[in-house]
Each structure stands twice: as structure tokens, then as C-alpha cells.
Amino acid sequence: MALSRSARLGAVATAAASFLAVAASGAPTPGAPGIGDPYFPRLGNGGFDARHYDLSVAYDPGTGRLDGRTTLTARATRTLSSFDLDLQRLRITRVEVDGRRAAFTRDGDEVTVTPRRELRAGRRFTVTVTYGGTPRPLGGPIVFGSEYGWMKTADGVFVACEPNAASTWFPSSDHPSDKATYDIRIKAPRGLTAVSNGRLVSTYDKGGSTYTHWQESRPMATYLATATVGRFDVRTGRTPGGIPVYVAVDPVLKDAGGPDVYAVTAAATDYWSKVFGPYPFEETGAIVDDMPQAGFSLEVQSKPAYSAVRDESTIVHELAHQWFGDSVSVARWKDIWLNEGFATYAQWLWAEHRGTRTAHDSFLAAYGARAADDPFWRIVVADPQRDTMFSSAVYQRGAMTLQMLRERIGDRAFFRLLPAWTERHRYGNADTADFLRLAERVSGRDLDDLFTRWLFTPGKPAL
Structure with a gap:
């Protein structure tokens, strides 16, 4: 017999209380498998605070194959005998803690990592996960009945993960209460553009591939991370107020009508900076992809992602989220x-x-x-x-x-x-x-x- 929703939540709360009681004694304890959010009880993870993600992903649009290596730097908030990460579907081939191979087990989307030695409270540590497979988007009633997450397009992928789909493409503490900074490195077929959060550190071609490195230096919730890949016309510059702008638009949409995304983005970023306070990130911009199946846009941090832009109002909505949702x-x-x-x-x-x-x-x-x-x-x-x-x-x-x-x-x-x-x-x-x-x-x-x-x-x- 399946437990009722209230019973499941009660069990999570009881387990969390037990973890805290034992943790107070200083003895090593397993990290909680979730933070206990009533909507997604097993998302996020207790026992550590995520500080930085270094993501390296290689994507082949032809096969849909993703190969990744994620290194998470975190701080133990209590002495840990093991801890959990969120990762959906993709196969893990190796886990290391502080450079040493670690044991791991899986229970659905929950990955439990057991390091060789306990992690003392207050200690910084790294966990590196090597993994691969074919990511699949999530679906269901939550996001307007649409698919969301890692969504394959005709020439690449459109990545928009609110609320619980970041773990479809990288292992994480997948809850907005556990924010971190990011380095995101993307390998894609030569000729495609890879767009992510923050500022562009480097991009270069080698052999048949293009390598791109983005860096988000401000804390970010996992669902706001992206690694969108495709053919894009890119325009860069600065708003009249001096904020760097990076706008990538799928050339298929060039003659689709609608607003001037670059101009509205620049104007709205400056205006909201007067109304809501200083712009919180290093760069503003947009990713506009031909992805009609998505049917929504998302406030991807520093570069909102639009499955299509039909009106100016949508742009100002997603840019307002940079303050309300992304920064706060x-x-x-x-x-x-x-x-x-x-x-x-x-x-x-x-x-x-x-x-x-x-x-x-x-x-x-x-x-x-x-x-x-x-x-x-x-x-x-x-x-x-x-x-x-x-x-x-x-x-x-x-x-x-x-x-x-x-x-x-x-x-x-x-x-x-x-x-x-x-x-x-x-x-x-x-x-x-x-x-x-x-x-x-x-x-x-x-x-x-x-x-x-x-x-x-x-x-x-x-x-």
C-alpha cells in the first residue's frame, strides 16, 4: 500500500528531526535526502551547502548523447558519513570525493555518496561525478502541461529547468535554497553556438568541435542554469546605462516579426535598475530559440530563454525576474x-x-x-x-x-x-x-x- 502524501511528508519531517538530533552530538550522520520542501520533498540535500559547480558537458545533437563531468565544491554543515545528490536517468561511471574514488548507490533520482573518510562539520570538500546518457525532458501538469528541462531541438538543445529539471543534466542539490556560483564548459559540434549564464570567458574551435566556457560569478539556483546549443545570430554591446548585453537569436526566427529583443532587453534592464535597484548580474541578454513545443519562456539567470518572443511584455516580465526570482x-x-x-x-x-x-x-x-x-x-x-x-x-x-x-x-x-x-x-x-x-x-x-x-x-x- 502506498503512503498518503501527508504520511510521506510526515516521514520526511521525522527523519529530518532525527538527523538534526544526532548531528548535534557531533557523530557522523548521513546527509538528508532532501531539504523537506513540501512540493518536492526529495529535492535539495541536507548536510552540506553547495558553493560552486564546475560543469563540463559534451553534447552531440545528432544522437542526443550527453557526457558530463561535474565537480561540486561544498561545505559540510554537520559531520557526514555520506551525502546525497540529485541526478535523473543518466548513468554514473565514477564518483570522487576530494580526488579519491568514493562509493555510491542510487535510489531513483537520489544518489548517495559515501566517502572513504567522514567529512567533518565546517569542512570544504569536492565531489566529482562522471556520467553520461541521453537526457530526457520532464512533463506533466506542473509547467502548463508542457515539457521542460533538457529539450532537444532541430539543431541542438533548449535548456529551461524550472522547477525541478536541472538534475536531468547535471548532479546537484536541486533546490533554489542552495545557491552556488558556476563555471559551465560546453563542447558542441563545430559551427554551433553554446550559450550559458554569466559572462563568456572563452570560445574556440578544435578539430570538429567548439569549446565554450561561461562563468556565473553570482550565486544562482540550479533551475536557472542553462547549456543551450544551436545555430544563433549573436549581438553584443552595452545598454545605454553601461550594462553588457549578449543576445542570441535563432536565425529561423529572424523574419518571424515581434519586438526587437536586443533593444527591449537593453531598455528594460536599465529601467528596472532604476525601479528595483542596481542590476544584480554581470551581463544581461536573451536566448531566443525555435522551440515551439516548450510554449513558455524562463528567467535563465543573466539571459532569459524564450521559446519564441511574441511581445514586448514577455521580455520585461522575464527581465524583472532577474531581481525577483534570480537574485532574490x-x-x-x-x-x-x-x-x-x-x-x-x-x-x-x-x-x-x-x-x-x-x-x-x-x-x-x-x-x-x-x-x-x-x-x-x-x-x-x-x-x-x-x-x-x-x-x-x-x-x-x-x-x-x-x-x-x-x-x-x-x-x-x-x-x-x-x-x-x-x-x-x-x-x-x-x-x-x-x-x-x-x-x-x-x-x-x-x-x-x-x-x-x-x-x-x-x-x-x-x-
Whole structure:
């Protein structure tokens, strides 16, 4: 008989409490197999803090074969007899801890590594995993019923991994609460372009291959990492405000119409830097690939990935995520409105900035578009549940909450609050309670009733 979901979560919580109790004694203990996020209990890993990933991947678009070698540098948060990593489907051929071969076992997507000696609390260590196979995308109801993760294209691969698909292509602590810096090295057939996060360190041809090295020096959640490969027209430069720009567009989409991705990216990056605080990364940009099967775009750190760009509003949404979601990441997936509600509200602010519609009018349009008995209003935005975490209510009602907050506390306090939020939690993690506390501190107002009504209570709020 299968355990119920509540029983499974209870078992995870009990195991976590047991791990902590033993860890307090200083005796070696196994690392927890997950951080205990209710939506994905086995994702992320307890007992260590990821600090840096050095990824080397070789991809053959013809066969779909990926060969990889990942070295994770981490710090033990308690004395470990073993620890876990997340890796889906791909076959592991070797594991080393601090350069010495280590034993490992697998249980589905969970890899348990047992080093030759215990890892003392506070110690930095490296784990190197050599692996290979044919990555497969994930599917199901979570991401709009679409495939996501490692998605093969006609000339390469489109990699967009929110929320739980980074482990389809590299071993990791696959949860946004465990952020790290990255070096990502990609080998692809000569003539293809490999695009990843951060800044381009080097690219060169050797034999029939192109080798590309990208470096993300700011902490990044695993789901925001990419290794997209294909034929791209690349344009580089700087925004008017001086931020480096790298935009790669699939030439198949050259005459598809739509906005000038480079121009909008540059303009929006500079504008959000004024509204939300300084741009948090070394480079801004975009990856635009011909991937209609995906049906979504993703706020890939420093270079949002678009399966296609149909309007300017999509670009400003994904760029707003560089502050709300990428720099300030959720502590648990139930707080996803802090990403999507804010990015949707940014679309309303952009329309206001462009003079086409006020944010108040955008609010009224969204509020009035759905009758009180519409299922939209049944979603509890502060805890929307795993399979509906990307429902339209999280986006739209999340944005409505921000407009109601703005109208309650006034523009002066509201536009102090946004950069205060991104500064306080820059490169870190936060939750809804953190935002409520800061909003009350900045505004000097009691806001519990507003957040309770708009985020925690199902039903259409009365105006």
C-alpha cells in the first residue's frame, strides 16, 4: 500500500528531526535526502551547502548523447558519513570525493555518496561525478502541461529547468535554497553556438568541435542554469546605462516579426535598475530559440530563454525576474508568487511607464475579467500546491496583491519598498513572511489584513 502524501511528508519531517538530533552530538550522520520542501520533498540535500559547480558537458545533437563531468565544491554543515545528490536517468561511471574514488548507490533520482573518510562539520570538500546518457525532458501538469528541462531541438538543445529539471543534466542539490556560483564548459559540434549564464570567458574551435566556457560569478539556483546549443545570430554591446548585453537569436526566427529583443532587453534592464535597484548580474541578454513545443519562456539567470518572443511584455516580465526570482529566490516553492506575481506586476509597471495603461487599470481589468465563481479565485496564492504552482492566479492575483499594497501605502512607500526588498535579500532567499515584515517596516502600517485577504484566503476579495 502506498503512503498518503501527508504520511510521506510526515516521514520526511521525522527523519529530518532525527538527523538534526544526532548531528548535534557531533557523530557522523548521513546527509538528508532532501531539504523537506513540501512540493518536492526529495529535492535539495541536507548536510552540506553547495558553493560552486564546475560543469563540463559534451553534447552531440545528432544522437542526443550527453557526457558530463561535474565537480561540486561544498561545505559540510554537520559531520557526514555520506551525502546525497540529485541526478535523473543518466548513468554514473565514477564518483570522487576530494580526488579519491568514493562509493555510491542510487535510489531513483537520489544518489548517495559515501566517502572513504567522514567529512567533518565546517569542512570544504569536492565531489566529482562522471556520467553520461541521453537526457530526457520532464512533463506533466506542473509547467502548463508542457515539457521542460533538457529539450532537444532541430539543431541542438533548449535548456529551461524550472522547477525541478536541472538534475536531468547535471548532479546537484536541486533546490533554489542552495545557491552556488558556476563555471559551465560546453563542447558542441563545430559551427554551433553554446550559450550559458554569466559572462563568456572563452570560445574556440578544435578539430570538429567548439569549446565554450561561461562563468556565473553570482550565486544562482540550479533551475536557472542553462547549456543551450544551436545555430544563433549573436549581438553584443552595452545598454545605454553601461550594462553588457549578449543576445542570441535563432536565425529561423529572424523574419518571424515581434519586438526587437536586443533593444527591449537593453531598455528594460536599465529601467528596472532604476525601479528595483542596481542590476544584480554581470551581463544581461536573451536566448531566443525555435522551440515551439516548450510554449513558455524562463528567467535563465543573466539571459532569459524564450521559446519564441511574441511581445514586448514577455521580455520585461522575464527581465524583472532577474531581481525577483534570480537574485532574490524563494526559500520554498510555495512562495512562488514572490517571483511570478512581481514579474507580472512589472508588466503592469512597464505599460504605465510606456503610457499605454496605468497599473490601476491593469488591476481592474484582471479583477473584472473573472466572475466570483471562477476557479481562478479558489487558488490560495501563498500556497498554491505543486501541480498548480504556475496557475494564472499566482501571476495575476499575485500582481493584484501588489497593486492593492501600493494603493494602501502610497507610491512613495511602495517604490521605496521594492529596492529595499531586492537589497535586503540580494543573492539570497526569502519568503512571504519576510516580505510582509519589510512592507510593514517601510510603510509603518499594519498590513496583515491585506495579505490575509489577497494571498491566504480563497474567494474573490471585495473591493
